[in-house]
Each structure stands twice: as structure tokens, then as C-alpha cells.
Amino acid sequence: MTRPPTAAQRRVIDAADPVTGRLRGTEAQLAALVKRGLAFRHPRPPHDHFLTPVGHRIRDAAPEVDEPAAAETPATTASASGVFAARIGGEEETGVAPAVRTREVHSAWQGLLELRRMTNPDGSVERPCGWERTHLVRAAALALEAAGHRPAVQDAEGYRVRTTPQPEAVAVRDPDGEALRACAGTLERAGWQVSEHKEPRTGASYLLASPRRT
Helix, strand or coil: CCCCCCHHHHHHHHCCCCCCCEECCCHHHHHHHHHCCCEEECCCCCCCEEECHHHHHHHHCCCCCCCCCCCCCHHHHHHHCCCCCCCCCCECCCCCCHHHHHHHHHHHHHHHHHHHHHHCCCCCCCCCCHHHHHCHHHHHHHHHHHCCCCECECCCCCEEEEECCCCCCEEEECCCHHHHHHHHHHHHHCCEEEEEEECCCCCCEEEEEEECCC
């Protein structure tokens, strides 16, 4: 049975990027996490360290110590603290300059592709990885934002990604039919299975998307 991380190691894990799992810490801290199988060192420069799937599970689990409001609203907390969070649609404007946001999104998407390569058994970057299956809304939203789709801002038009009662499926809505079909194409290219449906009462179209396993 794996020993729980120390308080200092837990702080490093909790501060990891919520999407890519990129870590920041001293060389000794990072080496200790690698030794315990909670992190890996990227083989290419700049040799950043990232959480392994085990490290992600520890970070996402409720902490054993009494920490105020820890992990209750991870998306809100991440955004408020300045850590990258994918735009799921319906949020207020971030106030971040568009060029800066574009760089952040590109970096997060590249990190996610690297996570696929490192954690999928065959090293495929064409198929979603385990992290995406446990963070469906954030993963789908990142794929859309990275491809240049516009998230809805409060009541304005744009995509909105939401959970569904179905296991391993998210709903994507956009009142613009052409934009919705473009979202479907993006998700398919990102390794998701996508189908289009209509709301029973309104007739409005929406997508159901699930990460492919093969």
C-alpha cells in the first residue's frame, strides 16, 4: 500500500497545473515524487516534471488533513488563483489579454498531448487518456478552446460544455448550428466520439461527446 505523501509533498502536488499536471518545486522535492511514482521527468528539454496518473488521483482526492474548503470547487479555485482553467462556457470575461490566453491554452493543450503520450499504453496522442476520462468537461472544453472555438461569455453566444447523466459523456451546446458542427469536427479530431441530438422540448441541437478508447 502506497504511503500518503508528506505535507510538503502534498503542497507541491496540490499546486500542480490542473490540466497538464506540470509540477514546480525544488529538485529534491521533485526527485522524491518521481521515486515514489507520483511524478515523472519529461525526457526532452526543459525536462519539466509532471504528475503520473497515481499523482493525479492523489491530487484530486480529498486531503486527509483539515484544510479549509480544499478541492470543493476545483475549477473556480483554479481560476481565482490564477492557475490555468479551460473555458467551459458561461463564465465572465477573464480580463486576460487575448494573446496571453492563446499562449496559455496552447501550452495546456501541448501538455495534455504529452500526458496522452506518457500514459496511454501504446503512447498514442490521438486518443484521450485516463485524466480526460475523469475530467470530461474540462478536457472537452480544452480541446475546443485550443482549436479556436469561442466559449460563451455569460449570456453571449458560444459553446457551453456540461455534464450529462450518461457515463463518460458531455453535452456541447451552441445556438449557432454551423459553430456546433465545427465543434463536432474538432472533438472528433481530438479523439472523441460525437453524435448530434435534439432537445425534446425546444428542438435545439446539441452534441454528446465521449472519449474514444480505441
